[in-house]
Amino acid sequence: MCVFIVDYTTSMCTPLLSVLTAIRAAILIQNWYRFTKARLETRRRYSLSIFQSIEYADEQDQLQVCNFHFFLYKHPGVSQVVDEGLSLTEFENKIDVPDSYYGPRLSFPLTVEDANALLHAFRNEQLLHARYVLQLLCETRRVLKEMPNITHLSTSYSKEITVCGDLHGNLDDLLLIFYKNGLPSEQNPYVFNGDFVDRGKNSMEILIILFAFLLIYPNDLHLNRGNHEDYIMNLRYGFTKEVSKKYKDHGKLILCLLRDVFSWLPLATIIDSKVLILHGGISDTTDLDFLNALERNELKERIPTTRLSKHIANQNVAGKTQHISSSGSTEPSGSNLPPDHALEEWKQILDILWSDPRSQNGCTPNKSRGGGCYFGPDVTAKLFERYNLKMLIRSHEFKPEGYEISHDGKVITIFSASNYYEEGSNRGAYIKLNPELIPRFVQYQVSKYTRRQNLQERVGTIESSALKSLREKIYAHRSELTSAFAQYDLNSTGRISVSDWAAAMESVLQLELPWRMLRAQLVQMTPNGEADYMSCFYDLKIGQPTKEPALVETLCRYRRDLEIIFNIIDKDHSGLISLEEFGQTWKLFASHLGIDMYDESLDKLVLSIDYNKDGHIDFNEFLEAFHVVHRLEKKANS
């Protein structure tokens, strides 16, 4: 509905010329309008590209941290074991719920009233008390333990099954799904396909809701494990922080119990023996029978793939599969390497939690994730033939429309976290599967704005957010970039060609992005069309002292890794490491790296790090320690 300024005073015999002029004008405008639309679409695409490249690059980076933690975990005295004997009543006795608490008070066995109370509470941003969380987790573990690795469902009784993908802590999306599609019940079964946690700020609440419905309707609410249902991922991507912040003293126990619960989550669901639902994808070696038979709870976190590739190499050399069983246990006896059988189990699980479909045939290692593989239509076809399947439903990959169909209709990706990267970045979706196993897609998008932003505004929001992340990465690699630029600038003029600038950016940051398109936003140009490369770093206000820019940049880049390492050492998540803990861990670290460490020098090191001499090391002191190392290194190299 619109009204333009229209003048009816001209006579009806307006000359033809006037009309023709108007039409010519219209063509110009239509042409120009389509240009601006295309430009907007391009900006939207490359913004999403930026987000995704940075996300995948981050996931790869943390491989190193995985390495270290795997090593830590396998050492006695360091790993945490949760008492199997913990029961509901023990929590009731040990943890007191004050009268001042007005949140939901759960009573087991749970009923629909409890679920409604939880939904109501979370809509009002209340927290569930730690005692109930622990009781809930305990019960959930008990129920999950009874379930097989692969759940078999049927669409009998004309029930439609709803399949949801990644939620990543977006409570609004879950509430919207329940609003549109109804709560889980015997008449309304759901499958949630992993990645319930991390990134969003309500991962805990999502888990609580899903586990509550699982307990109430164990035959109608099904959960598959995702790659983010993993302690290490949680350390990096925010879930651990969320729990520690919300539950403080009880956070540690909750996280411990969660780790166990995650490892008991089923790996896959099969509907009517025809539709396979799992989080990531498949590989050319995926063996559903093997997967169904393994001990899924032994495999808590992703292990470093460097060990895996060695294992696979060994297999190839030997020419046959080696299965060294060590009295049925997958724990290493004394050496650092788990037996080959355990590694095979790891690989199978890694493949189904991390792989992505691609349109090229074949099965190649998934370079951007650093785990799992890229699988082509031929791999899908072969698996379908082997197990008589009709469809594969998976999640794990962001999709702007919330879903995507590939491999000629055989593979569906379903992603349920709308606005994943930024307000307006994408829709979420869920699948309704009818008894004929025909999928129907429902899309949605939550919005914090009451007025829907128009496309122009939405793209603007996404673009500035993406560019902000990109600029942070640029800042973190400042010195590397500067020397890369200098290599092209032989006469030290401060200017290089756009082509050289783009090449330098790509090789240092290792991100495949349309640099020439982004150039205008990232670097200033000289009048003769060259790039003033140091202008990349102007206007980057990062809140750090600029005493030693190279160090600040290193800290910026590795801060996240250091934070994770710190959190690993800080087992009770108190924000402080005792000097002894630090010493122990450092020794392990040093032996892992093959460095000799003398006790006296370790003592000195530890004491020197505790700057304020309070007997503990906090995160800032931890960072400072690396400051010292960096200074000494620089001295040695200068």
Place this chain on the structure above:
Amino acid sequence: MASRKDGAVAEIEKKIIEAFEVFDHECNKTVDVREIGSIVRSLGCFPTEAELHELLAKVEEEEPTGYINLEKFLPVMTKVLLDRSYQPIPEDVLLHAFEVSLKRIFIKTKCLFCLSGEPFTEEEMEDMLSTALDPETNTVRYRDYISMMIVDET
């Protein structure tokens, strides 16, 4: 100089490849044929719909598959950029076009855009109106609209 020219051509080719890859979801050097318009325009060209169809005819396979290959697209697009085809519309011409189409005609503007020229689809008309229309006065402040949509393309 031959080398400088080659350098310029190489640079143009890289630009085209970049633009192409933004729309190449699967990273397999093909894009959906419906995205060609966006790619050509993202490189700074203003082809009319008719001109786009001509271009498509040159880059499509003999038996249209719905996908366009980079190797067919690259030489054609390189020529387009070197020849400076599909020039942009200068701002003053655009302004004048808005003035003409919005004032003193007896055809309602919506009709004009949706039924004549290279007609807008319902969607396009809806989108343009939602951005351009000033809800308070129910008019199009076309100067503001133009300056809002023009991005510094240098």
